[in-house]
Amino acid sequence: MTANHSITSQSRPHFADFLEQCRALSPLRTAVVYPEEVTALEGAMDAAAEGLIEPVFVGDAQRIGEAAERGGFDISRFEIVQVDDETRAAHRGVDLVADGSAHALMKGHIHSDTYLSAVIRKENGLRSATRTSHCFVMDIPSWPKPVIITDAALNVAPDVKNRIAITRNAISLAHALGIENPRVAVLSATETPHAGIPSSMEAREIADADYADALVDGPFALDNAVNREAALLKGIDSPVAGEADILVVPDIEAGNIFFKALTFMGGAETAGLVVGASAPVILTSRADSAEARIASCALAVLYQQHLARIAED
Secondary structure: OOOOOOOOOOOOHHHHHHHHHHOOOOOEEEEEEOOOOHHHHHHHHHHHHOOOEEEEEEEOHHHHHHHHHHHOOOOOOOEEEEOOOHHHHHHHHHHHHHOOOOOEEEEOOOOHHHHHHHHOOOOOOOOOOOOOEEEEEEEOOOOOOOEEEEOOOOOOOOOHHHHHHHHHHHHHHHHHOOOOOOEEEEEOOOOOOEOOEHHHHHHHHHHOOOOOOOEEEEEEOHHHHHOHHHHHHOOOOOOOOOOOOEEEOOOHHHHHHHHHHHHHOOOOEEEEEEEOOOOOEEOOOOOOOHHHHHHHHHHHHHHHHHHHHHHHO
């Protein structure tokens, strides 16, 4: 079986680097929840063809088979766990990860709230001591490095305590991707704390928290976080200024608008992963491209390897 789609160093250099890092690693056994539609099944099949995952399909075997037939996929060598509806499929997928039968979870043709409710359930779920959050990793044309945006998909209006946890999660993902000492910019509408702009005051508090193996500063307006000249013109003296690897947004609205502007107006491609759980949780959208789905699975492979190293230490 060969991939229907591919990521190249010419088209998406940063995502191609993630794939290259995965070449020496074993496929990640992944519970694919409710892949009863061609696009959802295609994402898992492309990732399997790239050697990233070994899918275990969780859903109705007949409907999965029909989707495979419509898409022209040979799924005969993959396991199917029979479940009749999407809620049961979500919980069964989490069960497989919780008991070690799979090592990651991937969203199929299922509502995100149903999927995530199973992930964060209290009994035998994937909760850890860390708050769960979402990271988008952006491959932006002509940009010299990948950029992580958090949280633009999961936490709606996190307070300072939770945004500190979100920041730590993003740093952990950056480490998993090989960014040893990521530079983190906590964003607001201004680069100086201002009582009339609450996010700027919160950004300073977030930046002052303790972080391991990262440089965190804020508040930053976006231009000062990603453009060195803009930062110098404002007289900003910070090792993060103009060099950010991670952008921490004030709330989901700012993050959602930001990543979609990059994607639909700036030609960027995005990969996404839920982090902070006890295993990688792949959260894709029906609107995602094949590249995005493949790259999201690559993130999961690298993040799982990182979690395993932490467990060993």
